[in-house]
Amino acid sequence: MQNEIHLQSRSRLKDYEPVVGKSSLEELKMLAAKFSGKIVQIINSTFVGGGVAEILEHMVPLLNQLGVDARWNVISGGEEFFEVTKKFHNALHGNREKISSKDLALFSEVTQRNLKEMSFYGDIIFVHDPQPVGLIAQKKNVGKKWLWRCHIDVSNPDKKVWKFLRSFIVDYDAAVFSAPNFAHPLPIRQFLITPSIDPLSDKNKELDSGTINSVLAKYGLIPDKPMIVQISRFDRLKDPLGVIEAFKMVRKSIDCQLVLAGGTATDDPECTEVYSEVKKQAEGNTDIHILLVPPESDIEINALQRAATIIIQKSLKEGFGLTISEALWKSKPVVASAVGGIPLQVKNKLTGLLCYTVEGAAYALRQLLANPEYANRLGQNGREHVKQNFLITGHLKNYLLMFLALDHNSDVIYL
Amino acid sequence: MVDWLTDSWLWLTHNWLYVVVPLVVFLATYVVGLWARRVAYRAFNRWAVGKWQGSQIIIQITRTPFIYWFLILGAFIAIQISKLDSAGKILADKILASLFVFSLTWVVVSLSVKILKLYTGKVPRLQTSENVIINIIRIAIAVVGALILLDVWGAPTTPLILLLAAVILIAALSFRDLLANLYSSFQLAQGEQIKVGDFIKLESGDSGYVTDVTWSNTRLRALDGNLILVPNSRLVQGTIINYGRPLKKATRPFRFYTRLYLKELTGLSASNLAGLANLIKKVPDSVIYYHTHHFLEEYHYLTPEPANDFALWISDEFGDEVLGEKLASINIFDFLSIGALRSRIEGVITDYLSKKPEERTARDGREFHFIKSVSFIMPTSYVAHDLREFVEVLRQVSIDSLSYHIFEARLKLKKGVNDFAIWIEECLDDKDLAEKLAYLDPYNYTLEGLRSTIIQVIEKRIK
Numbered sequence: 001m002q003n004e005i006h007l008q009s010r011s012r013l014k015d016y017e018p019v020v021g022k023s024s025l026e027e028l029k030m031l032a033a034k035f036s037g038k039i040v041q042i043i044n045s046t047f048v049g050g051g052v053a054e055i056l057e058h059m060v061p062l063l064n065q066l067g068v069d070a071r072w073n074v075i076s077g078g079e080e081f082f083e084v085t086k087k088f089h090n091a092l093h094g095n096r097e098k099i100s101s102k103d104l105a106l107f108s109e110v111t112q113r114n115l116k117e118m119s120f121y122g123d124i125i126f127v128h129d130p131q132p133v134g135l136i137a138q139k140k141n142v143g144k145k146w147l148w149r150c151h152i153d154v155s156n157p158d159k160k161v162w163k164f165l166r167s168f169i170v171d172y173d174a175a176v177f178s179a180p181n182f183a184h185p186l187p188i189r190q191f192l193i194t195p196s197i198d199p200l201s202d203k204n205k206e207l208d209s210g211t212i213n214s215v216l217a218k219y220g221l222i223p224d225k226p227m228i229v230q231i232s233r234f235d236r237l238k239d240p241l242g243v244i245e246a247f248k249m250v251r252k253s254i255d256c257q258l259v260l261a262g263g264t265a266t267d268d269p270e271c272t273e274v275y276s277e278v279k280k281q282a283e284g285n286t287d288i289h290i291l292l293v294p295p296e297s298d299i300e301i302n303a304l305q306r307a308a309t310i311i312i313q314k315s316l317k318e319g320f321g322l323t324i325s326e327a328l329w330k331s332k333p334v335v336a337s338a339v340g341g342i343p344l345q346v347k348n349k350l351t352g353l354l355c356y357t358v359e360g361a362a363y364a365l366r367q368l369l370a371n372p373e374y375a376n377r378l379g380q381n382g383r384e385h386v387k388q389n390f391l392i393t394g395h396l397k398n399y400l401l402m403f404l405a406l407d408h409n410s411d412v413i414y415l
Numbered sequence: 416m417v418d419w420l421t422d423s424w425l426w427l428t429h430n431w432l433y434v435v436v437p438l439v440v441f442l443a444t445y446v447v448g449l450w451a452r453r454v455a456y457r458a459f460n461r462w463a464v465g466k467w468q469g470s471q472i473i474i475q476i477t478r479t480p481f482i483y484w485f486l487i488l489g490a491f492i493a494i495q496i497s498k499l500d501s502a503g504k505i506l507a508d509k510i511l512a513s514l515f516v517f518s519l520t521w522v523v524v525s526l527s528v529k530i531l532k533l534y535t536g537k538v539p540r541l542q543t544s545e546n547v548i549i550n551i552i553r554i555a556i557a558v559v560g561a562l563i564l565l566d567v568w569g570a571p572t573t574p575l576i577l578l579l580a581a582v583i584l585i586a587a588l589s590f591r592d593l594l595a596n597l598y599s600s601f602q603l604a605q606g607e608q609i610k611v612g613d614f615i616k617l618e619s620g621d622s623g624y625v626t627d628v629t630w631s632n633t634r635l636r637a638l639d640g641n642l643i644l645v646p647n648s649r650l651v652q653g654t655i656i657n658y659g660r661p662l663k664k665a666t667r668p669f670r671f672y673t674r675l676y677l678k679e680l681t682g683l684s685a686s687n688l689a690g691l692a693n694l695i696k697k698v699p700d701s702v703i704y705y706h707t708h709h710f711l712e713e714y715h716y717l718t719p720e721p722a723n724d725f726a727l728w729i730s731d732e733f734g735d736e737v738l739g740e741k742l743a744s745i746n747i748f749d750f751l752s753i754g755a756l757r758s759r760i761e762g763v764i765t766d767y768l769s770k771k772p773e774e775r776t777a778r779d780g781r782e783f784h785f786i787k788s789v790s791f792i793m794p795t796s797y798v799a800h801d802l803r804e805f806v807e808v809l810r811q812v813s814i815d816s817l818s819y820h821i822f823e824a825r826l827k828l829k830k831g832v833n834d835f836a837i838w839i840e841e842c843l844d845d846k847d848l849a850e851k852l853a854y855l856d857p858y859n860y861t862l863e864g865l866r867s868t869i870i871q872v873i874e875k876r877i878k
Contacts, residue, residue, distance in 0.1 A: 026796070
């Protein structure tokens with residue numbers, strides 16, 4: 001089939017046992033056994049770039065290892081289509097966007113084209129994010145269970161866009177959100193499932209000091225100088241300019257360096273423009289390092305996070321913010337905005353520090369730089385928090401439970 | 416022909432002494448042999464009867480060869496005193512020596528096999544490997560016998576011995592684990608450290624009942640029903656805890672269940688205290704259960720754990736530490752149903768509002784969202800038939816399983832008491848222990864702390 005990817009497992013399920021424990025894996029296997037003979041068809045808009053593709057890249061092979069026949073397809077779009085869906089993305093985050101009837105018509109046209117081109121063979125059809133949401137039109141022809149997974153912060157969306165998307169969402173059997181405040185009054189069931197990180201992936205596995213130092217040397221970073229790092233693609237919603245502003249406030253009193261590192265995604269045409277703006281803002285400041293890293297640089301990202309003294313994520317809007325979980329998993333103290341799914345990961349003063357403004361971010365950064373023991377304690381708690389709640393094995397468990405829940409309405413289900 | 420007979424007769428008449436004397440010596444040696452066997456076996460019988468079962472085997476096997484050996488001795492002496500030329504004597508010596516080596520080899524093989532069988536018959540764990548050991552012994556003795564024979568006939572044995580030594584060395588290196596396990600099985604048998612039926616725990620944390628001990632490994636039945644094969648050398652070298660025979664069996668085994676939960680959004684949210692109290696009255700039990708219990712698992716690594724969600728939200732969003740503290744201090748253990756707990760929480764908020772009307776509203780995005788806990792209950796493979804098994808399983812099950820039996824069973828499934836206490840009272844008839852577990856307030860502990868505390872209470876009882 002067109003636009004279907006077959007992934008090989010990078011890690012074996014057994015490799016997760018030292019991390020999550022034998023009993024957790026046993027529970028997963030018991031759940032997976034309930035899906036014998038069923039196909040889970042996963043559909044999104046890209047195989048590469050961004051948090052969704054990254055999760056699916058690890059999750060689909062693990063589902064297969066568990067014996068679940070999960071297959072991953074993507075829709076075909078094109079630059080114009082993705083420009084429209086990027087506008088949708090920004091509008092769902094609450095930004096003002098000019099969305100014309102032509103945009104909506106293009107969205108519908110591409111959806112129709114995909115409806116014709118794609119085959120819908122799954123017993124459970126699991127659609128991710130707004131780009132492929134219109135595929136639900138096939139439900140009346142193929143039946144089966146349809147789920148819509150929203151990875152975006154839709155707590156305060158543009159009403160016009162939400163109304164447009166809602167007309168599709170209500171036909172699904174259930175919707176999944178990453179944070180409680182993303183939920184909307186909908187006539188279908190809504191589940192809360194947080195995304196996750198893979199502890200064994202290149203981005204999160206343990207690295208030796210040689211690898212870390214070589215990455216620092218490659219980018220001209222000074223190993224023994226305190227380093228504040230934000231990892232995220234160059235997107236205005238990640239507020240890279242705000243981070244630079246906060247850093248400049250901190251730099252007045254504490255000698256440190258800032259690293260803004262990120263990549264691009266095929267479904268986000270705005271990245272290059274924002275990257276140029278950030279470069280311009282940092283011009284002339286030798287303590288600020290702007291690094292454009294390609295998608296396959298997971299080891300480098302890992303090394304930068306491990307070398308960081310503090311990880312910052314000063315997003316203005318955030319679906320979930322997996323970079324926070326990545327940082328916490330590495331026991332790093334985190335300063336992050338209290339938006340989207342970030343408060344689920346950062347419990348203020350327990351697993352990191354939350355901020356609301358540039359000044360707040362600068363204050364939190366100073367506190368952590370000046371009190372390394374406190375920073376270390378937050379980092380250790382953070383790692384435990386991720387281990388318990390945001391690892392891929394827990395994520396898999398939640399998805400399997402949700403698939404099962406579609407056949408039951410009770411609050412207590414005996415399997 | 417007639418000439419040859421005539422010549423022989425003539426030679427015999429002139430040399431009859433050279434024939435008769437060796438013949439007499441040969442026959443005399445035979446007679447001495449018969450007499451010696453009688454005397455020696457009588458003496459041996461007197462010494463060995465009642466002392467050692469193997470004595471009869473020795474007599475039975477060596478009785479006939481004993482005479483053969485005297486015949487060989489007689490022949491040897493006779494040949495030495497005969498008129499045979501030196502070349503003939505050497506050949507005859509070699510033939511006699513070969514016969515002796517053959518018979519001696521046969522006797523040693525037979526003796527070894529019979530005596531080994533006598534002992535393996537007494538040690539059940541060696542019976543399965545008896546044939547292997549017997550064959551090894553047969554081959555070893557036969558090889559030694561063959562080497563002696565070759566030496567007798569003047570063949571060069573040094574290269575063969577070196578080759579054999581090399582083969583033995585290679586075999587020993589290749590099968591060193593096998594040999595170590597074999598040796599260890601003898602040690603285990605001798606020390607009687609482990610018996611079938613014992614419950615043992617290894618250094619690795621694996622535990623189970625011993626179901627069989629063979630010459631190479633020991634088989635354990637783990638508590639999840641899996642078979643564990645442990646090399647005997649590991650048992651001898653490592654530290655093991657042998658708890659001995661099983662404790663009192665329960666009338667019904669305890670099957671451990673696990674509970675996984677999924678968070679379902681209700682779409683309901685409150686932005687002020689009045690709205691919160693109002694919705695607390697209306698939402699399903701599973702919503703109240705979620706907001707008063709999810710932190711036990713999600714933040715189980717923190718001490719003290721955060722309070723229930725209602726208290727946290729009021730403290731964080733409104734900065735109302737007094738009301739937050741009142742809600743946080745509600746002891747969930749005092750309630751036997753979610754309905755009663757719900758009334759108490761709602762009562763605390765409405766009571767507070769009646770004294771101090773509250774107008775504040777939560778910031779955008781900081782409203783209280785009501786979440787439902789959908790529980791999925793599944794049996795695990797772990798089953799306990801007595802308290803020892805129960806403790807060992809408890810060390811291994813997930814915190815989801817622990818939560819289910821302690822918190823969910825008591826409150827959400829409305830049993831009023833945790834599952835452990837119910838089983839211990841009903842199936843082990845141990846009211847004292849059941850009461851201790853029933854009155855243990857689980858909300859005072861982290862989940863791992865709770866696990867350790869329950870294990871300690873039960874282990875104290877077992878001792």
